[in-house]
Amino acid sequence: MRYFLFLVLLTQQAVAQVVSGVATYRLEMLYNPQSNQYGVSTYELRFNKNQSEFVMINNPSIDYEPYGIIKDFTRKRMIAPEPTFDKNYFVEDSLVAIPWEISNKERMIGKWKCNAAYATIRGREYEVWFAPDLALEDGPWKLYGLPGLILDAHSKDNKVKIVIDKLEFRDSSVVVRDIYNFGNPDNVSSKKFEKILEESIKRHMKIDNTTSTLGENISVTHKLSIPSIDIYPFQLENDKK
Template identity: 30%
Template sequence: MNRLNLYMLFFLFLSNFVKAQSINAFAVYNTKLAEDNFSFKASLYFDSNHSTYISKQNNNPVWKIKRESYEGSYLDIVSDEVYTDTVGHLVLKTVNTPILTVRDFCDKNEPFIYDDSVEIDWKIKSETKMIADLKCTRATASFRGRRYEAWFAPEIPVPYGPWKFNGLPGLIVKLKDKKEEVVIDLFSIDLSYPGKELIQIDDTAKNKISFRQFRDCLDREWERSDKEIKATFAQLQAEHPSLEIELEAPKKRIATELEFD
């Protein structure tokens, strides 16, 4: 059976499923994106027609995460600062459209809204395995510069998944890229969740920008932060010349999405 017929059958099945049963579900994922030095829990609320992915909510405009570890006599400190707020980072999807509405941050106290057209060319494989009591099927795809493996659950026939990952004939429950810089696993799921009102995003003229503009903003912010960190380390080294300091800084902004059409 070719892929076109497979997807036609899937959407026919999904349409019949929606008529027969209304889904209100809530899933929690353990999530690690490439740009983060830490894992976090993120939530996916979905029904038969919409999904809302929520992550990195915090009461402070700058969520500071710090991890310390010793390698012999050396102290290794890894820290992150995430710009966010009580609403958090959002990805909203509606069935039968490739357009995602994304709420994300480039700077403190400055959430931006952008639309992102996402169509992932999944290759569905024959392998199956049980994950969280769900029979899952393997799929692979290349998406924006990374090669991914995903496992989805056909028994939950919705085309949703964590973050921007979607488009399979079943809920995505596990995903990682080839380098394992992006790793997402289902932590829990409630298929009888009483429902959550769909979040409405305020996309006023001030904070609605293009995806290209948002990426440019992230690049500028990374360059500013990189210069600031290097200046701080240079000053510290000048003040303490006997102190052995090693700064491991990337040469460019680390990102989950590496290439764009």
């Protein structure tokens, strides 16, 4: 009985300590379906008990630290950098609950026992694996809201794959960078940004406004010419091959 109680307390202590750290993910995106060519990048999820930031860390083409997707669980807000052909925007929205369907499927990822969950997010069907013993309701990109950190995620069309490479806990709280402000009047909502992006693509590609809308008659190659982790290819609502 004493040994059982010790294990319970040890597990509770391990779970409670997951309040600050850095999770490193390998992100693969299918750019060329004909040749099955994936683009590979490395991202970090830097988290504390109130906030997290998901940001690229290995892009040699830029000489500055890029902006990331920030989730603020205290404010219940999320903000992300979004480029168009014309300018960059900060897109701010509420943290809306993702309608996850948790299954009884289990697998080990490293030393962590994980459960599977499913949801359709921004027009794509995702399967993710989360670790209940890592009591952090977060994950890469805009994936969050499960009772444990998401360690593995992929879209069912295999265009997006995200797998954890490393997980480090910190004794002191990781500071999420104050790189842009929530509530800034210059921020736009995701719905407003969709319209801005559509008009930007039409202007750039010289597409007739009366015959095309975002996701229709615009090739995936053209869509991917804007290097954004947030719009391409994660969440195009009409890009369902």
